[in-house]
Amino acid sequence: MKLASVPITLTQCAKTFRGTRVLEPLDLQIGAGETLVLLGPSGCGKTTTLRMIAGLETPDAGGRIAFGDEDVTALPIEKRQVGMVFQSYALFPNLTVRGNIGYGLKIKRVPAETARQRVDELLAMMRLTAHADKPIDQLSGGQRQRVALARALAVQPRVLLLDEPLTALDARLRDTLRSEMNTLLRELGITTVYVTHDQAEAMELGDRIVVMSAGRIEQIGSPREIYYRPANRTVAQFVGTINRLAGEQRDGMLTTAGGAVPLPSNRARASAAQEFFFRPEDAYLADPASAQLRGSIESTAFLGERTRLTIGGAAPDPLLVDVAGRVELARGTPVGISIERDALIALS
Ligand SMILES: Nc1ncnc2c1ncn2[C@@H]1O[C@H](COP(=O)(O)OP(=O)(O)O)[C@@H](O)[C@H]1O
Ligand SMILES: [Mg+2]
Numbered sequence: 001m002k003l004a005s006v007p008i009t010l011t012q013c014a015k016t017f018r019g020t021r022v023l024e025p026l027d028l029q030i031g032a033g034e035t036l037v038l039l040g041p042s043g044c045g046k047t048t049t050l051r052m053i054a055g056l057e058t059p060d061a062g063g064r065i066a067f068g069d070e071d072v073t074a075l076p077i078e079k080r081q082v083g084m085v086f087q088s089y090a091l092f093p094n095l096t097v098r099g100n101i102g103y104g105l106k107i108k109r110v111p112a113e114t115a116r117q118r119v120d121e122l123l124a125m126m127r128l129t130a131h132a133d134k135p136i137d138q139l140s141g142g143q144r145q146r147v148a149l150a151r152a153l154a155v156q157p158r159v160l161l162l163d164e165p166l167t168a169l170d171a172r173l174r175d176t177l178r179s180e181m182n183t184l185l186r187e188l189g190i191t192t193v194y195v196t197h198d199q200a201e202a203m204e205l206g207d208r209i210v211v212m213s214a215g216r217i218e219q220i221g222s223p224r225e226i227y228y229r230p231a232n233r234t235v236a237q238f239v240g241t242i243n244r245l246a247g248e249q250r251d252g253m254l255t256t257a258g259g260a261v262p263l264p265s266n267r268a269r270a271s272a273a274q275e276f277f278f279r280p281e282d283a284y285l286a287d288p289a290s291a292q293l294r295g296s297i298e299s300t301a302f303l304g305e306r307t308r309l310t311i312g313g314a315a316p317d318p319l320l321v322d323v324a325g326r327v328e329l330a331r332g333t334p335v336g337i338s339i340e341r342d343a344l345i346a347l348s
Contacts, residue, residue, distance in 0.1 A: 005191040006068045006158045007032045013063035035192040037206035044212045046195040083152030087164040104155040122150040160192040246275045258314035259293040273346040280322040282343035291336025
């Protein structure tokens with residue numbers, strides 16, 4: 001199935017509900033065919049942003065939304081050619097799978113033969129052919145999710161909008177569907193805005209991620225940029241786990257409780273900060289005699305493919321260090337830690 005896709009531009013889109021500003025004016029550009037993920041904690045304004053793009057909410061005066069060259073700010077949802085999938089799916093319980101997928105085509109009075117062909121194609125694409133004539137309540141959660149997606153795609157939208165489509169599913173199924181979703185979005189090549197509070201989903205699906213908090217954009221970037229070069233603490237703490245290393249900067253070293261760590265070679269980034277951050281997987285255990293920092297094991301968490309160590313005494317805060325392999329260390333064991341070169345991040 002080949003879909004037309006269109007770039008989207010939001011210019012100074014703010015939103016106020018009954019006197020309360022829930023979204024600060026935001027600017028956003030989404031490329032044709034791009035998957036943009038809105039990531040942030042509950043209540044930060046993701047759904048509101050998505051609903052403005054859909055045409056279900058109007059931005060405050062002054063805000064503008066364009067699909068390609070077309071200003072759609074005043075265009076109602078039914079004229080925007082968007083497909084939407086909600087967390088709740090909102091399927092019609094009294095219709096069959098086929099009835100649900102074809103619903104929008106019926107409303108649009110698409111000729112019956114064309115509609116049947118398109119529904120058949122979507123049934124095959126979503127591996128639902130064998131379930132075509134079943135009522136919705138006989139389907140599993142994952143199948144319902146695929147029906148909702150097929151229904152959104154049936155009308156050949158130029159934009160696909162997904163609001164936490166996997167959140168209602170259990171963890172195992174969510175993992176499977178996430179990678180299916182990834183394959184599907186690449187195949188379709190449709191401009192997609194995907195809302196989630198789940199960073200793993202954001203990382204896997206997003207060409208770019210918009211990290212939001214409290215009605216504001218904190219950072220826009222590729223998954224790698226967001227993870228390795230977080231713009232500030234809010235982003236660093238929301239995406240992945242990060243350690244804080246506070247101390248005193250002197251002669252290219254940061255001296256802290258358990259030793260000293262060489263600072264990043266990029267001096268401009270290091271500036272005069274007295275505090276740096278690093279990811280648990282960017283540190284490793286080393287011989288205490290030659291390690292950068294010394295501390296002792298406070299606790300260990302076995303996570304299967306890796307073990308997360310909590311190490312006290314090395315820095316003002318306990319440090320988390322991830323190690324691979326069959327490591328077993330008792331509480332109180334003295335350890336040395338070194339940090340990968342240039343893994344330290346300075347954050348405002
Ligand atoms: N229709 C509404 N009326 C009043 N407040 C709303 C409405 N919709 C959303 N809000 C508020 O706007 C804020 C952002 O909500 P929302 O966009 O749903 O966040 P998210 O999807 O990131 O969880 C929340 O504080 C929410 O309570
Ligand atoms: Mg929401």
